[in-house]
Amino acid sequence: MGHQNSMTATDTATDTDSTEESQTALDAAGRQSPPVAATGPGTDTLLQTSGLTKRFGGFTAIDNVDFSVDEGQLRCLIGPNGAGKSTLLKLITGRHDATSGAIYYDGEDIADLRPNDRVDLGIGMKFQVPSVFDELTAYENMRLSVQRTHGDDNLDEAILDGLKRIDLAERATTPAGELSHGQQGRLEIGMAAALEPDLLLLDEPVAGLSLEERREVADLVTELNGDGIAFIVIEHDIDFVAEIADEVTVLHGGQVFREGSIEDIRADDEVRRIYLGGE
Numbered sequence: 001m002g003h004q005n006s007m008t009a010t011d012t013a014t015d016t017d018s019t020e021e022s023q024t025a026l027d028a029a030g031r032q033s034p035p036v037a038a039t040g041p042g043t044d045t046l047l048q049t050s051g052l053t054k055r056f057g058g059f060t061a062i063d064n065v066d067f068s069v070d071e072g073q074l075r076c077l078i079g080p081n082g083a084g085k086s087t088l089l090k091l092i093t094g095r096h097d098a099t100s101g102a103i104y105y106d107g108e109d110i111a112d113l114r115p116n117d118r119v120d121l122g123i124g125m126k127f128q129v130p131s132v133f134d135e136l137t138a139y140e141n142m143r144l145s146v147q148r149t150h151g152d153d154n155l156d157e158a159i160l161d162g163l164k165r166i167d168l169a170e171r172a173t174t175p176a177g178e179l180s181h182g183q184q185g186r187l188e189i190g191m192a193a194a195l196e197p198d199l200l201l202l203d204e205p206v207a208g209l210s211l212e213e214r215r216e217v218a219d220l221v222t223e224l225n226g227d228g229i230a231f232i233v234i235e236h237d238i239d240f241v242a243e244i245a246d247e248v249t250v251l252h253g254g255q256v257f258r259e260g261s262i263e264d265i266r267a268d269d270e271v272r273r274i275y276l277g278g279e
């Protein structure tokens with residue numbers, strides 16, 4: 001790729017870059033183009049949003065956000081209630097349409113793609129609400145995901161491998177509704193991972209879990225990240241964030257407030273004032 005866009009994950013996006021905006025043309029949908037070259041082959045950036053904005057009526061939930069994730073990076077998204085964290089993930093998965101701005105993924109502008117097409121491109125998601133089928137066994141739940149990418153050859157083996165990966169092979173015949181919350185959480189993450197994403201989005205994966213269950217989820221996420229899956233993880237538990245994150249983005253009032261290492265974020269007085277100190 002010849003053109004390298006100047007926006008990278010290392011940019012701190014505490015304010016918007018008006019120079020960048022003025023230099024890029026707007027397309028018919030009012031989006032900047034073409035920072036596609038900022039993601040995909042020849043770059044380290046897997047996902048890049050550019051001026052991403054979401055309004056609900058007159059309320060701006062995501063306000064001109066430039067946000068990026070590198071290949072294989074584990075980026076945590078933190079911020080006060082109502083900061084826009086879930087909305088940002090829903091814009092990336094396509095559950096919400098952007099009001100304006102762009103989302104580039106692996107060299108492609110995905111803002112107009114349907115959610116399923118984004119899954120096929122490699123963007124997986126585990127939502128805040130449980131999404132396993134309670135009455136189906138762990139095995140049957142896992143089969144739903146594995147079938148989608150694997151086809152019918154050696155299906156049984158692939159399903160069991162998927163269950164082993166999340167330490168649930170022993171519970172294969174247990175209905176998901178009878179698994180513990182921690183096991184259900186791991187099953188959901190394992191099912192999302194079985195779709196072979198390059199980027200996995202997790203919205204509060206350890207909410208309501210015990211300390212031991214949190215550790216198990218942290219280990220699983222770290223292992224999947226070690227296999228090369230990039231992550232965006234929304235989480236309020238700052239100790240969990242410290243355990244897993246490469247980089248942290250703080251959202252506040254729908255804008256990127258800070259980006260940096262967990263150490264920098266924890267030491268930041270302004271972040272403590274708006275978020276951490278308030279816990």
Ligand SMILES: Nc1ncnc2c1ncn2[C@@H]1O[C@H](COP(=O)(O)OP(=O)(O)OP(=O)(O)O)[C@@H](O)[C@H]1O
Pocket residue numbers: 056061079080081082083084085086087088
């Ligand atoms: N569908 C919607 N319609 C109207 N307003 C919405 C909608 N979804 C979110 N909002 C508003 O947008 C803002 C951001 O919400 P969002 O759920 O993204 O925040 P959050 O940072 O994930 O918060 P929390 O930590 O509490 O989950 C909130 O003020 C919320 O009320």
